[in-house]
Structure formats: C-alpha cells, structure tokens
Amino acid sequence: MATGNKMDMHPALIGSLSPTVSPDKVINFSPGPTSLPKSVENEIAASFTKSGFTSLALSHRSPEFIDILDKTTATLKRVMDIPDNYEILFTHGGGHGQFAALPLNLCHELSDVATYVVNGTWSARGRDEAQKYCNAETIDGKDPQTNKFTHFPELTEEDINVQSKYVYLCSNETVNGIELHRLPKLPESRKHIPLVVDASSDFTTKPIDWNGDNVGVLFACASKNIGHPGLTMTVVRKDLLGEGKASPLCPGVFNYTTNSEAGNLWNTPATFNIEVVGLLMNWLAREGGVAANEQRSIAKSQVLYDVIDNSNGFYATPVPNKMLRSRMNLPFNIKGGDDTLTKKFLIESWEAGMVGLRTLTPFGVGDYLRASLYNGVTEEQAKTLAQFMITFAMNNA
C-alpha cells in the first residue's frame, strides 16, 4: 500500500507538464490550454525580443493595433472561407461567456424558445447556462442503448420546436470524444432556424459551409486550436445583428451588435491574444489552409485509433461509431480501466516526455486517458505516442 501512495503522488499522476527529459523533447497532449505550432511559438518569442513595444503595450486605439486587428480578421475570413454576410467578433469571457451571450443576443424575451442538442459535457453546460435566459428545450443525445454520451442523435422535425430562435450544438465534445466532421442538416421544415455552433475545440480543422449549413453563430474560445486563454472568436451572421434584437438584459461586453458596431473596440479587447490568433491564421495559410489541416487532423488521429482498434482490446475508446470519433480528443482506457496499468502508462509516457494525457478536471471520465491533437501537435508527435502505446501493450498484455 505504501507503494500505491507513493505512486499517487508521482508528478505524472497530478498532471505535471514538466517531465525529466530535455524540454525540447516534451510533447503536449493537453486538452487545452496547450501548445501552439512551433513556428507560431517562435514568432511570439521573436516579438518579445525585438526592440520597440510588444503588442502587450499597444493602445487598442493606436494605428499599430488597428492594423493587427484588421489583418487578423482578413486572414481569418480568407482561410476559413467566411462570406461577407458574417461579422467577426473578438470578445472576452471564453466559451462559458458565449454560453450566456447566445440566448442573450438571439432571444429577446426570457420565454423565447431555443433547441439544444446535448450530447456531452460542453453542450450540457451551454444548455444549463442558457436556461437562465430562454426556454431551452433539450434534444437528449445519449445513446438509448447505453444511456451514455457516445453518439449524436438524429435531428427530426418532431424534436425541433418550430419556434426555436436557434438550434445549438457542440461540434466537438472534448471530454466524450465525439465530433461532427460536417455540420448536420436540419429537416426541411426547420431550415429557417439558424444553427449555433460551439466550435471551441475543432475550429480551423475542417471546412464550414457557412451559408449552406445555415450557420447563424459559431464561436471558438482561443485556447485549443487558435491561441491562448482570454479571448473568444465569434462569427455572427449579420441579419442576426441590429438595434433592439438582443435581450435588454444582455451585458454590453456580450452584446454582438454593440461590439460589431464599435469594430471590436467597445471595450478594450485582448490585444495580444488577437495578435496571436493572427499569427495562427498566417500559419494556417502557409500550411495549405483548412483543407490541408483537415488531412493532417485525420492522419494524426487515425494513427492512434488504429493502435486502439488493433490492440485486441488492450486499449478501448468509448465511441463505437467511427464516423463520430473525435479527431481532436481521443479518450482511451487500458485493459478496461485497470488502475495499476493506467498509472504505469501515465508514468512511463510522462517519463518519455508525453504530457497532458490526464488532466485533473471536474469532468471525470472515469478511467479514460485522453490524447488531444490540436494544431500544436504534429503528425510525427502523434506517431511517437502511437509507437509508445504499441510497445506498452506488448510489454503489459
């Protein structure tokens, strides 16, 4: 038992990101915040060693910052193919801020109806927050066979109240490992209802058919694929903006119309965070745009799912439907959740430089570990983990 206690205090088991290998050998599989692509991190470092002000010290009203803001918006629109009938907002508050902002902007009355597809931790949190500001109806996304969040429900006419101001979904559930690789089509009779998408954890990793899929609002907190914490990017279709559309209870910092009319300068925006998003968008453009990025995401995740599927049950992932498996976050357990083996895996992978495979969150996933493969993780790094998993399975089968 003494050994067990000692093991529990091992830094690998409490989520340490500082293993004993040389720092340049460390691979960050954290579910976010996490590393950005190396070339972007190098550009950030260079901006802090150049002479003159860094963007930390730039007034948001200065022509220097306005230039950063304009270029970031333009590159983002170009690489993500965002049509001109959409507005880009950079606001405070993170994803949780948007959970409140959405109903407060799209529902004028507390009695207005919105439909929430709940198929995991984040869509549930979004729905719970929305219930303060609208009549949030739920489409239960649990698999009826298992009563677990392991699938995505069909969206039928009967399930979607025709009065809904919007239909909300989370396109990648980081905890449950479920991803919609393309946005779903609403039934013909519900196509007038705008889709609202929490794309916090998969934005930039697949194309979006903005008008074709009737996207009303799509938001992404920056700290997974496009930057670091403290900023949220929200794409809003312009017909949803306008004086008097938001609830009178909407805080100014969350009001889409107010922020849009002020050109993202209604209050002081997170200037440096916006610059980092711009650097990430330049990286995306350099690396072949969103189509090439999707191919990289497929490749990175496939190499790990292949190990899991070919492990004769040594590893298992909770999502049976391969069409819904997340390319961003891969939950897996070891021998059905064997505690000793799971700890051994965590310690040995950590000692080999792989960190972030178990984060101490309040959203328990039981015995599952999780590899997150955002833009900061390369295909080679995913292969390093895959090779480790194969070797570990051979040694411990």
Place this chain on the structure above:
Amino acid sequence: MATGNKMDMHPALIGSLSPTVSPDKVINFSPGPTSLPKSVENEIAASFTKSGFTSLALSHRSPEFIDILDKTTATLKRVMDIPDNYEILFTHGGGHGQFAALPLNLCHELSDVATYVVNGTWSARGRDEAQKYCNAETIDGKDPQTNKFTHFPELTEEDINVQSKYVYLCSNETVNGIELHRLPKLPESRKHIPLVVDASSDFTTKPIDWNGDNVGVLFACASKNIGHPGLTMTVVRKDLLGEGKASPLCPGVFNYTTNSEAGNLWNTPATFNIEVVGLLMNWLAREGGVAANEQRSIAKSQVLYDVIDNSNGFYATPVPNKMLRSRMNLPFNIKGGDDTLTKKFLIESWEAGMVGLRTLTPFGVGDYLRASLYNGVTEEQAKTLAQFMITFAMNNA
C-alpha cells in the same frame, strides 16, 4: 489648407506609437493599454526564450499553473495588504464586464437599489450598465458652478438611499483627470453600506484601508497598472459571497460565488495574463511596496503639474482643486486649446519619442491632451516630458 490637411495625416496626430527615434528612446504615455515597468517586460521576454513551455501553453489544471496562480494571489494580498476576509478573483470581461457583474452579484432583484457617484466618463458608464440590473440612483458629481466633471461631490445622508445594496465610485477618472487619493467616508448612518470601487486605473498606486473604508468590492482591469488586456482582478469581501446571493440572471463567468468556490478555475482563466500580474506584484514588492509606489506617483505627477501651474496660462488643466487632481492621467491644453499649437506640440513631442499623449477615443475631451503616468512610466520619463513642455512653452509663448 493643403498644409492643414497634410498635418492632420501626420502619424503623431492619429496616435502612432512608432516615432522615428530609436525604439529604446520611446516613452509611452498612453492611457492604457500601455507599457509595464522595463524589468517586468524583460522578465516576460525571458519567459519566452527559456526552454520548455511558456505559460501560454500551460493547462490551467496543471500543478505548474496552479503554482503561478497561488503565488500571484499571495503576493497581491501581501503587497496590497488585503485582509483574509477578502477573496481575489481573476475573471474575464474587463472593467465593462464588472459594470454588469456588480449589480448582478450584489442585487438579487432588479428592483434593488444601488447608489452611483457619477463624476466622470467611467462612473457614468458603470451606472448606465447597472441600470439594466438594478435601480441605480445617481449622485451627480458635476461641479454645480461649471456643470462639468471637475470635482467630487460631498456624500451626504440625503444623497444615499439607506436601502442601497452598495455605493459605487470610480477612484480615478482617466478622461477627466480626477482622483480620490483616499477613499471617502460615508455618513455615519450609511456606514453599513459597502463601498464598490472601480480602481482600474489607480490600483497599486496608493494604500487601501480595506475594512476601515468598508470596501465591499474593488476591481481593476489589468491593462493600466498591473498587466495587459484580457484580465480583471476583483477583490470581494467574503460576506458578500454565498449561494443564492447573486441575481439568478448573473452569467456564470461573472458570478463571484461560483468563481470563488472554484478557485478561479470555473472556466479557463487567462493564464498568461495572470502570470504577468504576478510579475508586476513581484516588481511592486521589490520596489518598496505600495507606500513607495505612491511616493513615485506623487513625484511623477507633481513635476508635470508644476510645469502647468507655472506656465502663466500657456498650459491649463481642467481640475482646479489640487486635492483631486489625478496622479495617473494629467489632461492639459495649450493656450486655451489653440489648434495649431496643439498639433505642433503633438508632432514635436512625438518626434522626440513621447507617444500616447492623444489617443483617438470616442470619449472626446475637447482640445485636451493627456499624459498618463502608470507603473510603466518612470520619474525620469515624466521629467523628460516636463522639460519638453517648458522648452515648447518658451518657444511658442
């Protein structure tokens, strides 16, 4: 007229922060965001060139970040002498976010009363936002003689509704140049009402008698004296926290109790921004704490007010009462607002490396320029501006 137009397009007149002098000669007098003390900026640069992860890439659940958060909080409490009956929150949303958060946390019902002392741009914005969430009564802080925001009203028993959930004030009005060097005392019969203080632009520059002055909540956006945009620090007295105290309409990201109970991890906090606040607090401790910082603030502002007061009316500041003049933001005009001389001053000072003296904000201050003297500005830099002003006056009187 052609000359006039050409002058209007001069970079100095549109707020450029990049004059033609060598970058290390530039002095940033911006009203915020602005520069941090040089040694803090150097520490930030060093963190980006060390090997291993920067805090941009740290999971907020990792022991490495928790250590940063704990140390930042501890140092802040120590240098600002914050007693144990107060909680420190680091939230999103900036000062404007707190304008909404305050009534949403301290008023359970929309009909609850709060008293707002409005004596400038920011207290007016705070009151306007609060009117969405409570019955915000106003103490008009305009000077009855001039009908301008150039003084601070006496706070009488008659002016403060005894039912008020709080009395709100802004301890430094950046646009109007008015500062309370100590917090006001409420009349004896109103001492049960907690004070709420927007200290966004003067926090760390003078001591606060937390319990003695009955401070209920004090907040500061980071981008003036303690960091960069994307973070707000809020100090909340613990008796104001508790399940069910906030309005049911309070967004989770703004809920003091929720964020306090979650140890600032209810949603992903602005990790890097918090690290920077920690570096600033270490700087404050190294440089003699808040008492020494107040002496520096007095010295920096005095050297400039002396130039103004001794200029025979060449320069003028709008605040007649010296006891209320801001040490943080010094508005001044030139020969009663002479347009040609003002532009000449802006261009010549910019060419000498002094920037940020006029920012293109929506809060017009007429013909006034403004020198802001936050923690990033040294006494020597203030003297450089003073010397420039003296020479300019001699050459253009």
